[in-house]
Amino acid sequence: MFYKLAFRNVRRQFSSYAIYFITVMLTITMIFSVNNIIQSDIMSSMLVNYYSGTKAILIGITGFLALIMAFVLGYATNFLLKKRKKEFALYLVMGMTRKNIIGIFMLETAITFGLALGAGLLLGLVFYQALMGIFISYIELDYTLTGYSPVAFLYTIVTVCAVFLLSSAASAGYLKFEKISKLLNADKIAEKSVRFPVLWVIIAFAGILGTALFIDRFLAWLDTAFFQTFLLGGILVVMILLSVALGSMGLCKGITWLIVKAKSGRAKGTGMFTARQLSGSATSNSVMVALLSVLMSLVIVGPNVFFSVSSIYTERVEEWYIYDIHGSISILRYGEDVTVDQVEKIEEQLVAEYTEKIEKYVGIENYAVFNIYWERVENDWGGSHNTLIKYSDFQNICKVLNYDLPEELGQSFDCRCSDSVKDPFEWKYGILRCPNRILLNYEKEFKVVPDAETDGIVPTYGVLAVGVEDVKYDVRALEAELNPVDSYGNKEYNFKIKEYERLDELGGGGLFLLGDLYASAVFLLLTLGILSLKMLSMVSEDKPKYRIMWKLGAKRSQLFRSMLVQLLFFCCLPFLIPVFINFPLVSVIDKIYSGNGYEMPLLEIIGQLAGFTSVVLGVCILYLVAASIVAWQDIRRSLRESD
Amino acid sequence: MGKILSVSNAVKIFATGSVTVRALAGVTFDVEKGEFVAVMGPSGSGKSTLLNVIATIEPLSGGNITVDGESIVKRSDDETAAFRRDKLGFVFQEYNLLDTLTVAENIVLPLNLKKADAGHTLSELTRISHALGVSDQLKKFPRELSGGQRQRVACARAVISNPAIVLADEPTGALDSKNSRNLMELFGLMNREFGSTILMVTHDATVASYSGRVIFLKDGEIFTEIYKGDRSREQFRHEILEISEALGGEGNVL
Numbered sequence A: 001m002f003y004k005l006a007f008r009n010v011r012r013q014f015s016s017y018a019i020y021f022i023t024v025m026l027t028i029t030m031i032f033s034v035n036n037i038i039q040s041d042i043m044s045s046m047l048v049n050y051y052s053g054t055k056a057i058l059i060g061i062t063g064f065l066a067l068i069m070a071f072v073l074g075y076a077t078n079f080l081l082k083k084r085k086k087e088f089a090l091y092l093v094m095g096m097t098r099k100n101i102i103g104i105f106m107l108e109t110a111i112t113f114g115l116a117l118g119a120g121l122l123l124g125l126v127f128y129q130a131l132m133g134i135f136i137s138y139i140e141l142d143y144t145l146t147g148y149s150p151v152a153f154l155y156t157i158v159t160v161c162a163v164f165l166l167s168s169a170a171s172a173g174y175l176k177f178e179k180i181s182k183l184l185n186a187d188k189i190a191e192k193s194v195r196f197p198v199l200w201v202i203i204a205f206a207g208i209l210g211t212a213l214f215i216d217r218f219l220a221w222l223d224t225a226f227f228q229t230f231l232l233g234g235i236l237v238v239m240i241l242l243s244v245a246l247g248s249m250g251l252c253k254g255i256t257w258l259i260v261k262a263k264s265g266r267a268k269g270t271g272m273f274t275a276r277q278l279s280g281s282a283t284s285n286s287v288m289v290a291l292l293s294v295l296m297s298l299v300i301v302g303p304n305v306f307f308s309v310s311s312i313y314t315e316r317v318e319e320w321y322i323y324d325i326h327g328s329i330s331i332l333r334y335g336e337d338v339t340v341d342q343v344e345k346i347e348e349q350l351v352a353e354y355t356e357k358i359e360k361y362v363g364i365e366n367y368a369v370f371n372i373y374w375e376r377v378e379n380d381w382g383g384s385h386n387t388l389i390k391y392s393d394f395q396n397i398c399k400v401l402n403y404d405l406p407e408e409l410g411q412s413f414d415c416r417c418s419d420s421v422k423d424p425f426e427w428k429y430g431i432l433r434c435p436n437r438i439l440l441n442y443e444k445e446f447k448v449v450p451d452a453e454t455d456g457i458v459p460t461y462g463v464l465a466v467g468v469e470d471v472k473y474d475v476r477a478l479e480a481e482l483n484p485v486d487s488y489g490n491k492e493y494n495f496k497i498k499e500y501e502r503l504d505e506l507g508g509g510g511l512f513l514l515g516d517l518y519a520s521a522v523f524l525l526l527t528l529g530i531l532s533l534k535m536l537s538m539v540s541e542d543k544p545k546y547r548i549m550w551k552l553g554a555k556r557s558q559l560f561r562s563m564l565v566q567l568l569f570f571c572c573l574p575f576l577i578p579v580f581i582n583f584p585l586v587s588v589i590d591k592i593y594s595g596n597g598y599e600m601p602l603l604e605i606i607g608q609l610a611g612f613t614s615v616v617l618g619v620c621i622l623y624l625v626a627a628s629i630v631a632w633q634d635i636r637r638s639l640r641e642s643d
Numbered sequence B: 001m002g003k004i005l006s007v008s009n010a011v012k013i014f015a016t017g018s019v020t021v022r023a024l025a026g027v028t029f030d031v032e033k034g035e036f037v038a039v040m041g042p043s044g045s046g047k048s049t050l051l052n053v054i055a056t057i058e059p060l061s062g063g064n065i066t067v068d069g070e071s072i073v074k075r076s077d078d079e080t081a082a083f084r085r086d087k088l089g090f091v092f093q094e095y096n097l098l099d100t101l102t103v104a105e106n107i108v109l110p111l112n113l114k115k116a117d118a119g120h121t122l123s124e125l126t127r128i129s130h131a132l133g134v135s136d137q138l139k140k141f142p143r144e145l146s147g148g149q150r151q152r153v154a155c156a157r158a159v160i161s162n163p164a165i166v167l168a169d170e171p172t173g174a175l176d177s178k179n180s181r182n183l184m185e186l187f188g189l190m191n192r193e194f195g196s197t198i199l200m201v202t203h204d205a206t207v208a209s210y211s212g213r214v215i216f217l218k219d220g221e222i223f224t225e226i227y228k229g230d231r232s233r234e235q236f237r238h239e240i241l242e243i244s245e246a247l248g249g250e251g252n253v254l
C-alpha cells in the first residue's frame, strides 16, 4: 500500500521530482565523468610524464565534487521535504506512524534517486567521451579511448550512495522528531522582515566599495609585489570574495527594504505586492544569493586566468627552443684527458646514431654539429671563461636556422644574445647581436673564431642541432627513444624536442585548464540547479497569493510581470556580478600577459572575456527563460483552477 | 433605485471527465443598488458557483449576467480582470489576505490596482479603517491578527474601492457567534453608511437575517426568495429557519 502511495506521489508531484531528478542526475554525471578521467589509462600515462601533483589535485576535485553533491542533494531533498511537510502532517494526524511516512518519503526519493543514478551514469559516459575527445585533440594526441573504468564506476556509486544515505538520514531524522504542529503549519511560517535595514544598506555600499578597493589593491599587487608576497595576494583575493558576498547580502536585504519603503503609500498597480514579494524572497535567501554570486564570479575568473596563463606558456616554447631538436653529444667531462681525434670520432659516432634514431620517426632537413670551447681567463675576481665557436660551426648553425650571415663580418667577431633581437642578426658597434638561445641557454656572449684557431684544442662540449620536416610524427615515441630510461629507472633529459615541449606545456596547461573549465561547469550547474529549486519552490509557495491578486482584479500581464521581476531580482545578482567582474579582470589578464613579456592587444583580451562571459550568460538566460515559463505555467494553472 | 446586478437564466455546467454536474440550472434574479441579499441553500446547491460566475472567476455556461448595466460574459481575460478590479469587492470564508503585506497594504490593494493617487488612497484608508475598527492594526501583518480582525480587514479591502457590489462567500464561516454577529453589524453598517450592495452566501439563519432579502437555492435553481420587509430580525430569522429546514439545510448554529 505504501509502495503504491509512494509511486503515486512521485507521479503527482512530477514537477518537483523532475527538478530533483535533473539536479541529482547532472551531479552524478559530473562525478562519474571526472572519476573516469582520473582512472583512465591516458591520464595515468600522462601523470608519469607530467606533474606528480596532478593526481592529488584531481582527487581533490572529486572530493570537492562529492561535497558539492552532498550540498545539492541535501538541498534537493530538503526542497522535496518542504513541499510535503503539510501532507505528511496530515498523514500523521490521520493515524499513520512516523515510520510509515518516513518509509513513504524514503521510497519516493529512492525511486527518483535510483532513476537519476542510472541516467546520470549513462550521461556521464557520454560526457566523459566528449570531454576526453576535446582534451585529447587539444593536446594533439592520437589516442582511442579504451572503454570505461570499473574503478570509477564503483567509486562513483559508493560516494553517491553514501551521500544519498546521509541526506536521507537527515530528512528521516527531521521527520522522526519534528512536532506535528510545526509540520502542519510549515507553509505558514512567517517571512521575517529585515532587521537593521539601515545597517544592511551601509553594508551593501561597503561591500561594493570594498570590492572596488580590494580589486584595486590586487592590481597594484600584481604590478609590484607579485613575486615577493603571495600571502598578500591570497588575502586580497579572499577579501574581494568576502566583499562580493557581503555586498550581495547587503543589496538583498538593504535595497529591497528601500524599495518597500519607497513604494509605501505610493504604490500603484501591483507595485506593493511585487515589492513585498521581492523583499520576502531576497531577505530569506540573501546568504544563498551571496554564495551563488561568489561561485559565479569564480566561474568567470578561473578559466579566463588559466587560459591566459596556459596560452602564454605554450607560446613561450617557441622562444625557449630555437632548434626543432637539440641535444648534447659530449660524453666527456670537462678537463678529462682526451685527444681531439678521439673527441671527433666519438662525436661522429653519436651524430650517426642519433640522426638514425630521429630518421626513424621524421625526415631530417638539415643538422648542425657545433663544438663550444671555453677559453679560461684570469681576472681580478678569479677564474672565468670566454666562449669560442668555430666559424664553420657557426655557418652550419645559420644554415639550420635559415639565417643569413652578414657578408662584411669576416671570420672573427663577437656575438651577444638578446631577447630584443627581432631579425636574425643585428650588426651594431662591432658586435653581432643574435637571437637568444642560439647556442642554447648557456652561452649569452661568445666569439666566433677562424677554424684554425681551435686546432688541437679539445672542445668543452658538443651539440647536435637538428631541423626536421614540418610534418606530424610520433613525437612522444621519439622523445622516449632519445631520452631513454637507464637501468636504475632514471630518465635522461639530454635531448630537447621543441614539438614535445610544446605538447608538454599544452598537456600540463590543458590539464589545469580542463580541470578549471570543469570546475566552472560544475559551479555553473550548481548555481543554476540551486536557483531553479529555489525559484520554483518560491513560486509554488506564492501561488495562492497570485490567485488572490487575480481575484482582486490584477491582470495576468501584471501578475506575470510581478513574477518575472521576482525571478529576475533573484538571479540578477548571481548573473550580473560575473558580468561586472570582467571589468577588473581585463586589467588582471592584461597584467598577466604583460608581466610575462607578452603584448596582448587589449581588444583581444576583451574579446576573450566577452566571448566566455556571453557563453555563461547565455546559459543563464536560457535557463531563466525556461524557469520563468515553468513557473508561469504553474501560476496560470492555479489561476484557472476553481475554488 | 437602479438594478446593479442582473442574473438571467444563468447556467453553469462542470464537466470533469465523463461526469457532468449542473451546478447552476437556470438562475434568474436581480439585485437593486444598495440591497443586502443573502443566498442560502443546502451544501452543493450551487451557492459558491453562483458567486464565482458573477465574479468572473468561473466562466458561465449559459445565460447572462450584467453588472452595472454591462454584460460580463464573453469578455477577454484582461476585461474581466478590469471588471473585478473596478466593480467588485470580495470577502471570502478564508480571509484571503496576503501575508507578506501589512494590514494597510492589504486594504489599499484594490486602490493600488486602480492606480489611485496616494492622497486619495490614504484618506480612504483612514476613513474605512476607522469605520471598520481596524485603524490600530494598520502596521501589523495579517498573521498578528485574530480571525475576526482579519475578516474585518478583508471587509475593509472589499469596500475601499467603492465597488458596485460586494460578494461574500460564507464570510462568517471561520468565526465564532460573537464575531459573526459583529461582522454582520459591520455588513449592515457598510450597507447603510457606504451604500454598499452586498451579495452574501451563508448557511446561518441568524447571519442571513441581517440581510434584506434571502434567496434560497436548491439543486442549482432558485427554490424561493423572501424579503424582510418591515419585520423584526427575529421574525425574519424564523421564516428563514423554516424554509431552511424544509430544504433540508443545517439551519441555525447560533
Ligand SMILES: Nc1ncnc2c1ncn2[C@@H]1O[C@H](COP(=O)(O)OP(=O)(O)OP(=O)(O)O)[C@@H](O)[C@H]1O
Residues within 6 Å of the ligand: A642, A643, B014, B015, B016, B021, B022, B023, B041, B042, B043, B044, B045, B046, B047, B048, B049, B050
Ligand atoms: N470546479 C468544479 N468542478 C466540478 N464540479 C464542481 C466544481 N465546483 C463545484 N462543483 C460542483 O457543483 C455543485 C455546486 O457546488 P457549489 O460549490 O456551488 O456548492 P455550494 O452551494 O457552495 O455548497 P457548500 O454549501 O457546501 O459550499 C456541486 O455538486 C459541486 O460538486
Ligand SMILES: [Mg+2]
Residues within 6 Å of the ligand: B047, B048, B049
Ligand atoms: Mg460553497
